[in-house]
Amino acid sequence: MKELSKKLTERFLKYVSIYTTSDEDSTASPSTERQKELGKYITEELKSIGVNDAYLDPFGYVYAHLDANSCAEEPLGLIAHMDTSPSAPGENVCPRIIRYEGGDIVLSDGVVTRIKDFPNLKNYTGQDLIVTNGTTLLGADDKAGVTEIVTLIEYLVAHPEIKHRPISVCFTPDEEIGRGTENFNAEVFGAEKAYTVDGGLLGELEYENFNAASAKIIVKGVNIHPGTAKNIMKNAALMAAEFIASMPEAETPAHTEGYEGFYHLCEMRGDENEAILKYIIRDHDKDRFESRKRFMISLTEFMNLRFGGCFECEIRDSYYNMKNIIETVPEMIDNAKNAFTVAGVEPRIVPIRGGTDGAMLSYRGIPCPNLSTGGENFHGVHEFISIQSMTKMVEVLYNLVCE
Numbered sequence: 001m002k003e004l005s006k007k008l009t010e011r012f013l014k015y016v017s018i019y020t021t022s023d024e025d026s027t028a029s030p031s032t033e034r035q036k037e038l039g040k041y042i043t044e045e046l047k048s049i050g051v052n053d054a055y056l057d058p059f060g061y062v063y064a065h066l067d068a069n070s071c072a073e074e075p076l077g078l079i080a081h082m083d084t085s086p087s088a089p090g091e092n093v094c095p096r097i098i099r100y101e102g103g104d105i106v107l108s109d110g111v112v113t114r115i116k117d118f119p120n121l122k123n124y125t126g127q128d129l130i131v132t133n134g135t136t137l138l139g140a141d142d143k144a145g146v147t148e149i150v151t152l153i154e155y156l157v158a159h160p161e162i163k164h165r166p167i168s169v170c171f172t173p174d175e176e177i178g179r180g181t182e183n184f185n186a187e188v189f190g191a192e193k194a195y196t197v198d199g200g201l202l203g204e205l206e207y208e209n210f211n212a213a214s215a216k217i218i219v220k221g222v223n224i225h226p227g228t229a230k231n232i233m234k235n236a237a238l239m240a241a242e243f244i245a246s247m248p249e250a251e252t253p254a255h256t257e258g259y260e261g262f263y264h265l266c267e268m269r270g271d272e273n274e275a276i277l278k279y280i281i282r283d284h285d286k287d288r289f290e291s292r293k294r295f296m297i298s299l300t301e302f303m304n305l306r307f308g309g310c311f312e313c314e315i316r317d318s319y320y321n322m323k324n325i326i327e328t329v330p331e332m333i334d335n336a337k338n339a340f341t342v343a344g345v346e347p348r349i350v351p352i353r354g355g356t357d358g359a360m361l362s363y364r365g366i367p368c369p370n371l372s373t374g375g376e377n378f379h380g381v382h383e384f385i386s387i388q389s390m391t392k393m394v395e396v397l398y399n400l401v402c403e
């Protein structure tokens with residue numbers, strides 16, 4: 001186990017040293033060419049381990065397969081993403097390993113991970129934590145997932161006496177900008193069931209996510225010189241403000257948690273001529289999700305009656321709750337729970353307040369719950385991961401694929 005932890009740590013430190021931030025403004029695939037550098041590195045690494053079919057495709061996806069050495073025929077897929085979030089700097093990551101003995105962690109001058117802000121820290125006393133230097137994110141999301149999968153594969157190749165089922169691996173680009181499955185090739189992947197290894201806290205098992213849509217409200221005004229505007233001007237900015245004020249005040253991200261859905265105003269701009277409001281709509285429950293969309297349409301109709309037809313509403317679905325799909329393969333949840341329990345980790349089933357690549361894949365015919373990586377505080381400088389948690393996750397994955 002010590003040897004495995006050491007290899008895993010070295011591997012993780014190598015991966016996070018490669019700059020793979022994705023870019024939401026890019027239309028290229030992958031969104032940033034630099035992601036392929038990590039893809040190339042991992043492909044070579046897998047080949048050197050003995051996985052000869054490891055392959056980096058032109059879109060930046062790495063595929064690899066490990067044949068079964070048992071009579072189990074059904075392949076299991078393992079998926080993680082190689083990009084890191086554009087919401088924090090991801091270049092020149094300078095990780096540091098500390099033996100955590102309790103208390104706050106000073107990352108650098110003035111940047112401190114405090115227990116009062118991150119109370120989970122106290123669960124890590126006595127563990128070895130990989131932390132940042134306070135200027136970048138760490139990249140455990142999701143290079144920890146990649147590390148854990150590659151380490152499992154390496155272990156299985158080195159121990160041919162251990163019986164396991166066929167394993168399909170895919171490492172994707174651009175998950176953080178919602179494009180991780182855009183060019184996913186299900187045929188090359190070859191598994192009809194898979195897990196993403198992209199969650200946080202050790203033990204997390206997720207198979208419920210939001211149903212998601214975006215709504216764009218376009219308000220068209222009538223503009224005229226303000227000095228002669230009486231009974232003529234229709235100020236689009238003011239009408240847009242009325243729309244915002246008519247939305248349910250408590251149903252926003254700042255007032256909801258757990259299974260509570262929301263409307264989130266994520267952009268507003270405009271003047272007298274035209275105003276644009278962009279919302280995202282989220283709800284775990286399919287019926288409530290549909291009624292949220294209907295509400296926005298009827299509010300638009302109401303505003304049109306009130307202001308004489310100045311409003312348009314465009315709604316587009318983004319993704320759906322994978323629960324409906326996963327419920328048709330309950331053994332995937334049972335197996336995952338069991339894999340955690342056998343490794344001595346208590347499974348924690350939590351609804352995701354967002355989406356995952358697994359949700360997208362589930363609706364493309366590959367049911368795909370999400371497993372923890374063991375990391376914490378993703379997408380910021382306080383991100384950290386414990387080496388013990390990563391090692392545990394290798395054991396959990398082992399339990400999933402071995403007999």
Ligand SMILES: [Zn+2]
Pocket residue numbers: 081141142175198
């Ligand atoms: Zn992630």
